Amino acid sequence: MSAVVPPTVAGGAAAPAGAPPLIVEHVAKSYDADGRIVPVIGDLSLNLNEGEIVAIVGPSGCGKTTLLNTLCGLISADAGRICWHGREISGQPAGVGYMLQKDLLLPWRTALGNVMLGLEIRGVPLSDAEERSHVVLDKLGLHGFAEHYPTTLSGGMRQRVALARTLVNEPDVLLLDEPFAALDFQTKLLIESDTARLVRESRRSVLLITHDIEEAVSIADRVIVLSKRPTRVKAVYDIALASDRTDMIAARESPGFVDYVRRIWADLDVARN
């Protein structure tokens, strides 16, 4: 283990050493739609190792968001086990950051105020919270925009603020649900690169849910392809690209990239869905 900020596992004394941050075993989840039981997640197993970026792609409506909400403890699974750092936890896991396509910034708070939200909730002293938030905003290129209200920021900047709000809590695992999907292409590549750089330099783990195959291949160490509902793991690809893995443009230009994209595209079987 390198010089990572120790994960904030609640009472983590007995956590098995070296256990991966996240293990999902045979998780299933169904919904009740007007008395009919609709299985969303069939039987899903996956794990996320320390410092690893894993992307999950799947056909639309395959229950990716249900999976994420289950992992976050916002809804509970019908069957199976979810272990964070080797332990089963009921409710919200500690040390997990969560980010969606919607930036969910609070309009009445400035960029700085939004970033401070998590620290404030945890009772970090205000001056300390402010200082740490400024540092993260600066790292994401938002120096000078701390006092701006979200309505005066562009979509890309708002999503950077949302990323800062997630990173300032120093989560050891980030769960990202299509966080870059609403951004234009150039902004997307730049934010993806920044995210990869910040995450890899602090050896945090990322589970990225996306429908964008190119995004998945360029940013991730591993791509998990899900099937249609009821969702199972259909295929897993270990992505080995020769390029600098924090540069999304280089990743897209490196040999092998197109091949991965093609194979995953074929797996998704989009035409027949």
Added chain:
Amino acid sequence: MDASARFIPMDAPATDDRAAARLAAHRRARRRATALVLLSQFALLAAFIAFWEYMTAFDRQAAFMFGSPSAIAGFLVTMASDGSLWRDTYVTGVETLLGFAVGNVIGTLIGLSLWYSRFVSRVIEPFVIALGSIPIIALAPIIIIWFGTGLMSKIAMSTLSVVIVALVTSYKGAIGVDEDQINLMRTLGASKFQIFRKLVVPASLTDIFAGLKLTVGFALIGAIVGEFMSSSEGLGHAIFKAGSLYIIPKVFAALVATIALALLLTFLVGKVEKRLMPWRRLG
């Protein structure tokens, strides 16, 4: 930075003269449009008053039935100089403000706290609807019996006219908070109270202020209906007395004061809103 290049801060100094000129021209055009609206409103009002004056100038019966702007103005001057205009407006203003404040505080507190329990809100929902559908005027006789003929009964009437609307608008605001936003707060480790204080309350402000603007008028109606039932002063009293004596221009004069009071209170609510929600000016 890609994003900052496309981003133009609201208060950015214009970097080149042509941009500054364009901005100035844009502002001038907007000011002209506003001036035109104001002018049209003034012209409409002036035309209406002129028509009214003309129709009643040569017809004594019409002048008796409808008053005339000049007679109304005359009454306003007399009432202002003998002090009754100020006294009545002040009394009604105080009743309205107190009823407005009490009704909104109680209504908003209940409405927001109902967010806490889906169960409680479902239990009381039909009762709220039932209470909300009672015409407040129907309660006036009982209110007089309970609270007497003085200030208290007017405040009670005014409060009752406000409280249900305040409750419903604030509750609507509270339960309308984005579910994803609540989930985000939960993943940041927020307790239910923290979610309430840091998310639900500020997010409901927009609806609460919509309610405040709406209830200014209701509070005034409550106060005036209270004065109609039994009173010795206030604009409602003045209207009722002048009406019973068939002094129609005086009724209108008191009505003008009532409208002015309503406009003033609405204006003040708007000021407070801007003060409390500075981020809304930027959007």
